[in-house]
Amino acid sequence: MSYNPVPLVVTGDAWTAANHNIYIRDNFAAGVPAIFTAKGDLAVGSAAQTAVALPVGSNRKFLMALDSETSGLVYDNPYFVSTDSMRNDGYMGDTINVGTYTIVAHDFNSLIPVTAKAINVSISAQWTSANSGYYCRMIKPTCNGNGILVRSMVANYFNDNSGIVGLDDSGQFSIVVAGASCVVYIDIYGYFI
Numbered sequence: 001m002s003y004n005p006v007p008l009v010v011t012g013d014a015w016t017a018a019n020h021n022i023y024i025r026d027n028f029a030a031g032v033p034a035i036f037t038a039k040g041d042l043a044v045g046s047a048a049q050t051a052v053a054l055p056v057g058s059n060r061k062f063l064m065a066l067d068s069e070t071s072g073l074v075y076d077n078p079y080f081v082s083t084d085s086m087r088n089d090g091y092m093g094d095t096i097n098v099g100t101y102t103i104v105a106h107d108f109n110s111l112i113p114v115t116a117k118a119i120n121v122s123i124s125a126q127w128t129s130a131n132s133g134y135y136c137r138m139i140k141p142t143c144n145g146n147g148i149l150v151r152s153m154v155a156n157y158f159n160d161n162s163g164i165v166g167l168d169d170s171g172q173f174s175i176v177v178a179g180a181s182c183v184v185y186i187d188i189y190g191y192f193i
Contacts, residue, residue: 002047002049002050003027003049003050003051004022004023004026004027005049006023006027007023032051035051035052035053036053037053038055038056039056040055040056041053041054041055041056042054042056042073044071044072044073045071045072046070046071046072052070052071054071054073056075057074057075057076058075061075061076061077062075062076062077062078062193063075064076064079078117078192078193079192079193080120080190080191080192081190081191081192081193082120082189082190083111083188083189083190083191084189085187085188085189086108086109086111086112086187086188086189087109087186087187087188088108088109088186091108091175091184091185091186092185092186093183093184093185094183094184095181095182095183096136096175096177096182096183096184097177097180098177098178098179098180098182099176099177100174100175100176100177101174101175101176101177102141102172102173102174103172103173103174103175104170104171104172105119105167105171105172105173105188105191106171108188109188112171112188112191113191113193114171115171115193116167116171116191116192116193117166117167117191117192117193118164118165118166118167118191118192119164119165119167119173119188119190119191119192120162120163120164120188120189120190120191120192121138121148121162121163121164121165121186121187121188121189122160122161122162122186122187122189123136123138123148123150123160123161123162123184123185123186123187124150124158124159124160124184124185125150125152125158125159125182125183125184125185126152126156126157126158126159126182126183127152127155127156127179127180127181127182127183128155128156128181129152129155129179129181130152130153130154130155131152131179132151132152132153133178133179134151134152134178134179134182135149135150135151135152135176135177135178135179136149136150136175136176136177136178136179136182136184137149137150137175137176138165138173138174138175138176138186139165139173139174139176140165140166140167140168140173140174141168141172141173141174142168143166147163147165148161148162148163148165149161152179158183158185164192
């Protein structure tokens with residue numbers, strides 16, 4: 001049932017039972033809260049002067065715009081946003097000291113939203129010595145795994161790797177450097193939200 005625009009009524013016009021049923025009763029039946037049938041329903045405009053109920057999504061699904069849906073919205077899994085390379089001046093061929101650096105993704109590059117949950121990243125690292133104990137890795141700060149890892153297998157040669165790095169609840173990732181004189185390039189090619 002759709003909404004019926006209420007006509008202009010002036011003094012002397014008769015307001016009939018049919019008018020009441022069309023413009024009051026039927027309009028209430030077509031609108032909120034009559035369209036709700038369950039907990040979590042949302043009222044969403046599906047066309048001019050028309051509302052539909054959007055049922056609540058499954059646990060941990062996100063509400064996203066999708067023009068192919070009747071309501072224009074859908075609950076779905078987080079999605080990946082691909083972008084041109086996002087860089088940071090501090091990780092574009094600079095020599096990085098041995099240590100662990102925890103970085104907020106949004107501070108690394110402001111195009112990454114604070115709501116991002118993971119980043120798609122490539123890393124290149126070079127050392128002046130070949131040593132399997134020299135490495136550079138990118139990880140989620142609370143993770144003890146290898147994450148994205150490159151090792152110095154050949155002196156003065158850039159070793160590359162790429163993949164997905166999770167972000168913690170504060171939008172942070174860590175860069176761990178072992179081995180002196182590590183030259184690093186980091187490019188982020190997108191993010192998951």
